[in-house]
Amino acid sequence: MTKLSNTRYQSRRAQVMATLPKGAVVVLRAGSLCTRNSDCEYEFRPNSHFFYLTGFPESDACLIIGADGVSHLFSLPKDIEKEQWEGFRYGDNATDVFGFDKVHPLAHLDTVALSLLDGASAVVFPFEDALLNEKVMSWRSTLSKRARAGAIAPTVIRDLVPILSEMRLIKDDEEIALMEKAAQISVQAHRAAMQNVKPTMMEYQLEAELNYHFMKSGSRHLAYNNIVASGVNACTLHYINNQDEIRDGDLVLIDAGCELGCYASDITRTFPANGRFSEPQAALYQVVLDAYYAGFAKLNVGEAYESCHNAAVETITAGLIKLGLLKGELKTLIESKAYRAFYMHNTGHWLGLDVHDVGAYKIDGESRPLKAGMTLTLEPGIYVSKDNMDVAAKWRGIGIRIEDDIVITEQGPYVLTHGLPKEISEIESLVTTG
Ligand SMILES: [Mn+2]
Known part of the structure; x- marks a missing residue:
């Protein structure tokens, strides 16, 4: 797949973090496959905002940039049997191929997200992504419930779209x-x-x-x-x-x-x-x-x-x-x-x-x-x-x-x-x- 050099994506991620107040965490989703009819799906095409910061082509992936600037990719893990039917997955290799700091299996998303959002000053994500809205709210509510254990839920949410839109222009x-x-x-x-x-x-x-x-x-x-x-x-x-x-x-x-x-x-x-x-x-x-x-x-x-x-x-x-x-x-x-x-x-x-x-x-x-x-x-x-x-x-x-x-x-x-x-x-x- 045609992509830009990894340093471009890395510097874009750094630029987003530089425009945000200290302690903010960024979350983005690639999107999922859409059914055309029965069990047939349309070809996958990643969300443009997600792709702008990652160059990563797989469906269902998520990106979280922690308050420390570390990039975490969550993607479908390597699975020989699944890949035989559904096609190749990068899995852990995405760190080297795409230049992410850390790659996690998608199943770890909630756990890692909770630890990255705990104590964050703000969560910044595209408000137009309805599913992500639900996710972020559920992470916040989980952290609130853990307050007695010392967790701190972020109190500020901010739309990522205007920031990325100006960069993409x-x-x-x-x-x-x-x-x-x-x-x-x-x-x-x-x-x-x-x-x-x-x-x-x-x-x-x-x-x-x-x-x-x-x-x-x-x-x-x-x-x-x-x-x-x-x-x-x-x-x-x-x-x-x-x-x-x-x-x-x-x-x-x-x-x-x-x-x-x-x-x-x-x-x-x-x-x-x-x-x-x-x-x-x-x-x-x-x-x-x-x-x-x-x-x-x-x-x-x-x-x-x-x-x-x-x-x-x-x-x-x-x-x-x-x-x-x-x-x-x-x-x-x-x-x-x-x-x-x-x-x-x-x-x-x-x-x-x-x-x-x-x-x-x-x-x-x-x-x-x-x-x-x-x-x-x-x-x-x-x-x-x-x-x-x-x-x-x-x-x-x-x-x-x-x-x-x-x-x-x-x-x-x-x-x-x-x-x-x-x-x-x-x-x-x-x-x-x-
Ligand atoms: Mn036209």
């Missing part, structure tokens, strides 16, 4: 290198899809190109469900059914990205199934592309996060006025959010271990300034509902989005998903001649 060089690798695998998969699209194909048959190239290039997992949306389906933002026939004259919107070492990539391209944009398709596409460039120009260190979205909104609104889909003054239509009938999502999101990654977008109510090491998507779009009777029939049912992954650097925005066409002529030539 800024990526280091190893993370960015891994994200670029994931992005480039996804670029190749999108190229292959564009080269192989044919009218009369089913959407999922085109989806097969994506999955084939992701896996063939070294990525075992998707970062999220593939969206392969032809024609009017492109107007459904999270369309994942992918079971319609692609027709001659349709645009095909693909929003798909692979995951590598638990890091996500996230790309959208929209292209004509028959290799030629119709006139209305090309006109709307050009507006989205112009909005992409307007947003891109705002992705610089020190610029407010929302500047990118505001620039894209202005370009889209102006474009829709020019083409006659919106009527009125630019300023008024932006203020009244009239564009939302055609552009109802944001122009991007943080990207990292989660496709919609963690990190606040606002600080004290203000859009936060961009910093070097932030990774985000840039993804303007236009979606004209097939039921929109306020616009000419030729526009209805057209959905377009263009999305790239970008890292903010001191030298300006760097496109991790470089090398994938987005100009009309480039796309037409890739679809037509391959």
Whole structure:
């Protein structure tokens, strides 16, 4: 499994402890397998916060960092018979392979946790983890009951999520290198899809190109469900059914990205199934592309996060006025959010271990300034509902989005998903001649 070097995880654990008051104890869980049906389970994917501090891939594991900074991993123990059925476990070897201070069998969790929490000033864990909430409360209550024996239950609980979210927001060089690798695998998969699209194909048959190239290039997992949306389906933002026939004259919107070492990539391209944009398709596409460039120009260190979205909104609104889909003054239509009938999502999101990654977008109510090491998507779009009777029939049912992954650097925005066409002529030539 692709992971960063152990020193990265060790220094992250040290950094968390350095932000907490003395005597605090940190607890995290990897999560458990989920049933799909009967006795079949979904593949396991560790919780992102847990993975950020451990790089450890096994289900059911727990991490406790004691008040002394010592890291304790609790995992399923080596068991020849169980491993024959369920697969390999690291067991005690996790100390060397992953750089933990101590590794315990999972069955010892309660006992060791009680001794680590006894006398701690605070317990810090992700409040969003309901099971862990129960665990921590039960440990506290056990320690309270042992007060006469000298035990001291921690009186403060604190949410770990805001601390880890801020840390995760800024990526280091190893993370960015891994994200670029994931992005480039996804670029190749999108190229292959564009080269192989044919009218009369089913959407999922085109989806097969994506999955084939992701896996063939070294990525075992998707970062999220593939969206392969032809024609009017492109107007459904999270369309994942992918079971319609692609027709001659349709645009095909693909929003798909692979995951590598638990890091996500996230790309959208929209292209004509028959290799030629119709006139209305090309006109709307050009507006989205112009909005992409307007947003891109705002992705610089020190610029407010929302500047990118505001620039894209202005370009889209102006474009829709020019083409006659919106009527009125630019300023008024932006203020009244009239564009939302055609552009109802944001122009991007943080990207990292989660496709919609963690990190606040606002600080004290203000859009936060961009910093070097932030990774985000840039993804303007236009979606004209097939039921929109306020616009000419030729526009209805057209959905377009263009999305790239970008890292903010001191030298300006760097496109991790470089090398994938987005100009009309480039796309037409890739679809037509391959
Ligand atoms: Mn996205």
